[in-house]
Amino acid sequence: QKEVEQNSGPLSVPEGAIASLNCTYSDRGSQSFFWYRQYSGKSPELIMFIYSNGDKEDGRFTAQLNKASQYVSLLIRDSQPSDSATYLCAVTSGNEKLTFGTGTRLTIIP
Amino acid sequence: GAVVSQHPSRVICKSGTSVKIECRSLDFQATTMFWYRQFPKKSLMLMATSNEGSKATYEQGVEKDKFLINHASLTLSTLTVTSAHPEDSSFYICSATQGDNEQFFGPGTRLTVL
Numbered sequence: 221q222k223e224v225e226q227n228s229g230p231l232s233v234p235e236g237a238i239a240s241l242n243c244t245y246s247d248r249g250s251q252s253f254f255w256y257r258q259y260s261g262k263s264p265e266l267i268m269f270i271y272s273n274g275d276k277e278d279g280r281f282t283a284q285l286n287k288a289s290q291y292v293s294l295l296i297r298d299s300q301p302s303d304s305a306t307y308l309c310a311v312t313s314g315n316e317k318l319t320f321g322t323g324t325r326l327t328i329i330p
Numbered sequence: 331g332a333v334v335s336q337h338p339s340r341v342i343c344k345s346g347t348s349v350k351i352e353c354r355s356l357d358f359q360a361t362t363m364f365w366y367r368q369f370p371k372k373s374l375m376l377m378a379t380s381n382e383g384s385k386a387t388y389e390q391g392v393e394k395d396k397f398l399i400n401h402a403s404l405t406l407s408t409l410t411v412t413s414a415h416p417e418d419s420s421f422y423i424c425s426a427t428q429g430d431n432e433q434f435f436g437p438g439t440r441l442t443v444l
Contacts (some may be wrong), residue, residue, distance in 0.1 A: 261440075262437070262438070263423045263435040263436060263437050263438040264374065264423075264435050265435070266432065266433075269432070308373060308374070316362055316364075316379075316427055316433070317364070317376060317379060318364075318374075318376070318433060319376075320373045320374045320375075321373060322372065322373045323373050
């Protein structure tokens with residue numbers, strides 16, 4: 221059974237600070253890693269994907285992947301109240317099927 | 331580009347009736363479409379994978395006779411919840427892919443079975 225684990229939170233971060241979201245996965249064969257943001261009552265929207273070990277930056281967002289530790293994280297710099305949402309980690313293992321974590325609820329405190 | 335629509339966005343039905351949900355890729359041809367279900371405060375659970383012109387592949391524990399999937403064209407897949415019961419009340423989300431790893435999600439359909 222492929223598993224993706226996330227701390228459900230809630231994670232509270234002051235506005236302007238860095239929010240750090242973590243995810244671990246059980247399948248060593250996982251190849252692609254995604255972070256989605258989901259607002260309440262809405263469907264997920266893709267923030268970032270990462271395939272290779274290391275960091276990938278896109279604006280205020282940085283994804284970090286460590287395949288040896290089976291760990292992927294998302295950093296959000298200069299957090300804004302609009303970043304308050306549930307963040308879903310998802311992985312694929314050579315096919316197109318996404319396995320989602322349970323999500324971390326993030327609250328940015330003004 | 332890469333817009334996926336779902337219809338209806340919200341449906342309320344009586345127990346025992348069937349409900350059809352449509353998923354359309356508006357500006358691209360989707361090689362594969364996926365159907366997910368999400369219960370409150372839970373993550374998305376994949377129900378089935380659908381390819382145009384072939385039978386859907388259902389995930390373990392998902393009843394194929396209850397959740398009928400028809401992928402009639404490269405831009406349309408439908409999910410029919412047959413003989414719906416209150417425990418089928420959920421948020422149903424489809425996604426579509428062009429063959430690479432990125433899935434584009436529809437806005438979701440909230441089903442409430444009374």
